[in-house]
Every structure is written in structure tokens, then in C-alpha cells.
Amino acid sequence: MRWAKVQINMQLEVNQLFSYPVVVINLDDFFVSFFEKERKNQIWRENIHEHCFNNYVSKDMNILEKYPKEKQKLLDCVNFYKNEIMKWTDVELSITTSWMTKTKQNGFSKPHSHKNSLVSGVVYDSSTSEKNAGPLYFQSTKTYSSILPCNPSTFNYENCTEAYIDVLPNRLILFESCLKHHIGKHLSPVTRYSLAFNTFPKGSFGFADSSLIV
Ligand SMILES: [Fe+2]
Numbered sequence: 001m002r003w004a005k006v007q008i009n010m011q012l013e014v015n016q017l018f019s020y021p022v023v024v025i026n027l028d029d030f031f032v033s034f035f036e037k038e039r040k041n042q043i044w045r046e047n048i049h050e051h052c053f054n055n056y057v058s059k060d061m062n063i064l065e066k067y068p069k070e071k072q073k074l075l076d077c078v079n080f081y082k083n084e085i086m087k088w089t090d091v092e093l094s095i096t097t098s099w100m101t102k103t104k105q106n107g108f109s110k111p112h113s114h115k116n117s118l119v120s121g122v123v124y125d126s127s128t129s130e131k132n133a134g135p136l137y138f139q140s141t142k143t144y145s146s147i148l149p150c151n152p153s154t155f156n157y158e159n160c161t162e163a164y165i166d167v168l169p170n171r172l173i174l175f176e177s178c179l180k181h182h183i184g185k186h187l188s189p190v191t192r193y194s195l196a197f198n199t200f201p202k203g204s205f206g207f208a209d210s211s212l213i214v
Pocket residue numbers: 112113114181196
């Protein structure tokens with residue numbers, strides 16, 4: 001909640017009602033050897049969807065199965081997000097799919113969300129360029145009707161519907177899987193590699209007629 005005195009000379013409050021927590025964690029050199037091996041090992045498929053360019057996805061959708069230590073590290077981070085940020089302490093999550101993406105200079109991808117997942121994450125290779133790497137863009141689910149005059153003169157937290165997080169070496173970005181995102185234009189000549197993963201609840205959860213065992 002923020003308080004401000006404005007031209008109308010009355011005290012008012014601005015409440016931001018809902019949040020999209022996007023958590024950034026520096027993994028230091030934990031994934032250096034993973035990326036050194038796996039960026040060469042992949043069979044890449046070009047992302048040929050409309051609004052995608054110079055963007056490739058690995059054929060392997062379960063890369064982390066060969067890396068129990070790295071998988072556990074990511075699960076520890078997901079558990080921090082789940083327990084400390086979201087307070088979803090009544091559910092256990094497991095990492096389901098895990099894949100790599102490769103984006104060459106001037107590449108980008110189209111907005112999408114991850115289905116059948118609660119929390120998603122992306123780790124960036126230590127070889128990622130410090131400058132001009134394609135940022136990770138996020139889009140609000142809030143939409144404005146095209147018939148309303150909703151073109152802000154300046155953008156702020158109250159009116160923006162898009163935001164980005166800089167992509168830097170060894171960064172992990174965690175977010176709710178339902179949040180739409182895409183790779184912004186990758187201007188760097190250094191190819192951008194990342195490891196992405198999804199999670200899903202496991203065990204038993206819920207109550208009475210809403211209970212579920214997975
Ligand atoms: Fe994605």
C-alpha cells in the first residue's frame with residue numbers, strides 16, 4: 001500500500017491487489033558442467049511457430065533425469081518458492097519435464113504458458129552474454145478492451161501489462177506456470193542456452209470431495 005498527496009490535495013491510497021511473484025536466484029557455478037556437456041549433446045528442433053525466429057528446442061524433454069544432483073538443487077529452489085513465497089506448504093511438488101532451448105542472434109519466441117505445471121523455472125548457461133541477451137518477458141493476464149482509451153502516457157506498476165527480467169549467466173528464474181512469457185529479441189551474437197523445467201503436485205492433497213492422490 002502506498003500513500004501519496006496528489007494535486008487533488010486529499011489523502012488517498014493505492015492498493016495493488018494481486019502479485020505475480022517471479023523469483024531470481026544466482027546458482028553460481030552449479031550448472032557449468034551440465035551446460036558444457038548438454039549444449040553439445042542435444043538434437044535441436046527449430047521452433048517453426050509463427051512469431052518465433054532462430055529459436056530451437058531440444059528433442060529430449062527429460063534432460064534432468066541424468067542429473068540427480070542438479071535436479072535436487074532446482075527442486076530445493078522450487079520448494080523455497082512454494083513454501084516461503086507462496087505458502088503452499090500442504091502440497092509436495094516434483095519436477096516433471098525438463099528441456100533446453102537455444103536462441104541464435106536476433107532470435108525470439110512467441111508468448112506461451114506451461115500447461116500441466118504449477119511452478120516453472122529456467123536456468124541460463126554460464127556462457128550467456130552479459131549484454132544484449134534476449135530478456136525473459138512476462139505478460140499480465142489483465143487485458144484492456146480495444147474500445148477504451150487505455151494508452152498510458154508513461155508506464156508504471158499500476159498500468160503496465162508486460163515486464164521483463166534480464167537474462168544473465170547462471171541465473172535461475174522461477175515463476176507460476178500459468179504466467180504467459182516469451183524470449184525477447186536476442187541481440188547478442190553469443191548463442192543463448194537455457195534449461196527449462198516444469199513441476200506438478202505429487203502425493204495426496206485436497207480435502208473431502210476435493211481430495212486427489214497423484
Ligand atoms: Fe516457456
